Amino acid sequence: MNAGAGTGVVILFVVSTSMYLIYQKRKLVKLREKYFKQNGGSILxxxxxxxxxxxxxxxxxxxxxxxxxxxxxxxxxxxxxxxxxxxxxxxxxxxxxxxxxxxxxxxxxxxxxxxxxxxxxxxxxxxxxxxxxxxxxxxxxxxxxxxFVNNGTLFDYIHNERNVNGETWKKRVRIATEAAQALSYLHSEASISIIHRDVKTTNILLDDNYTAKVSDFGASKFVPLDQTELATMMQGTFGYLDPEYMLTSQLTEKSDVYSFGVVLLELLTGEKPLSFARLEEKRTLANHFLSCFKEDRLFDVLQVGIMNEENKKEIMEAVILAAKCLRLNGEERPSMKEVAMELQTIRQMEKHPWINRDQSFDEESQYLLHKALPSTIYECGEKNNHQYTGYDSIKDRVLIALDNGR
Missing domain, CATH: 3.30.200.20 (Phosphorylase Kinase; domain 1)
Structure with missing residues (x-):
């Protein structure tokens, strides 16, 4: 009798356990079906x-x-x-x-x-x-x-590189061109316009050949064909964020252009987009760049070793392009297509022997920078109405726009 009762208990336990496991399995299947449908699986x-x-x-x-x-x-x-x-x-x-x-x-x-x-x-x-x-x-x-892209991020490449020289610049300008071409494609050639919204060097991956691969579309927005801007909650990474977007919450393709301008500065200077080691008013790389320009120390901000006599004009053209990307008014910034075209032109400069040690080069470059920088972005949140001062003499001499950014 006791043995039979014990056997019955065991059987009951086994049956109960089996039924519970079957119930849990069915529950899990239904939950997965719910999530699959909820996440758009039927549409997909x-x-x-x-x-x-x-x-x-x-x-x-x-x-x-x-x-x-x-x-x-x-x-x-x-x-x-x-x-x-x-x-x-x-x-x-x-x-x-x-x-x-x-x-x-x-x-x-x-x-x-x-x-x-x-x-x-x-x-x-x-x-x-x-x-x-x-x-x-x-x-x-x-x-x-x-x-899987297995050679790390552009951020790691820039900030871990020890031997910086003219060859470094050739590789960096190629990477910049490739990333710009990818963003241009997303903005104007994809089946629907895509604003990345978090352009930064950690979201540009490199493969074995150091080919750029734009990644991470977690913050991206798809722009309907009948719209040019979107009202959104502010998202992005401080140091790269477009201050115009921060102030208005109006996201446009030019917000990506601003962020790419910071990427260009990072490639040129080897410095991080945000550094608490710098003075408060220079913590963002864009502000640091502007401060050096105002103090006539523009060449001081470039990474040591990156510039030589052969690539001097290429680098100055890239500096001017970065300045145009960082303009205060988004409409005055170039499009990503124009940025990609300008970078491709800069890459071609090394093939032309007439681009060399021209005596008028420094004066010409300063003049172009003066035209590119008057409406350059400030750091959002800075004191004194969020603006830099000291541009009056420049504004009196030149127009704000530089041929619409071209």
Missing amino acids: LRELSVKEKSSHIIEIFTEEQLKKATNNFDESLIVGKGGFGIVFKGYLSDNRIVAIKKSKIVDKSLNEQFANEVIVLSQINHRNVVKLLGCCLEIEVPLLVYE
Whole structure:
């Protein structure tokens, strides 16, 4: 009797446990189905069925696949952290190495847009934009899977480089040109205009050949065809943020141009976009650059070793271009297409022997800078009405615009 009762208890326990596990499994399946639908999975599947003959079809990964690829999101595989998410290095079962982005923020109001944005991003096909390979939609916060770019960020490259010389400049101006071309593509050549909204050197990756790859679209905005600006909550990285956007909350393509101007300064100076080692009024690199210009110490701000007699004019042209990108009025800044074209022209200068030690060079460059800088951006939050003073004599002598930035 006791043995039979014991057996009955065991059987009851086994049956109960099995039923509970089945219930939990069904609950998990339903939860995954809920998240998949909530994150736009139905829309994505419909679009994928239409584009099944396309040359690039994004994959829909399961949570188990990506957990396995990252050893359950092991912290040792973290390759990047930002305000919008964490990036893990992952190893898929087919031996592909990928970057898996796990967002930090759950914004349910954006869930319906997620699939559409994935579709648009999957259609981006530019050698200087990190390629989106797929996504996982069956969890509360969707995961994005990108190609893995294995040579670090432009930020690391600039600030860890020890031997800086003329060859350094050649590599840097090429990287700048490639990044500008990618942003130009996003603004004007993609199927829908995309404002990156967080352009900075940590979001420009480098491959084995130091080819630039613009990455991290966590803050990006898609601009409807009938609009040129968007009213948004302010997002971005201090030191790169467009102060006009900070003041008005009106996001435009020219906000990316301002941020790229800071990237150019970083490439030219080797200094960080924000440094508390500098005086308060010079903590942002843009302000530091302006201060050096006002004090006739422009060449002091350039990184030691980067300039020589052969590349002097190239570097000054890049300085002038950066100044135009940092103008106060966004409408006066060049477009990213114009920036990319100017950088390409600068890259071609080394091929022309007539660009050399011209005696009038310094005076000509100063004059062009005086034309580029009068309406240059100030640091938002600075005292005295947020503006620099001391430009009156320049404003009396030259026009604010420089041929519309060209």
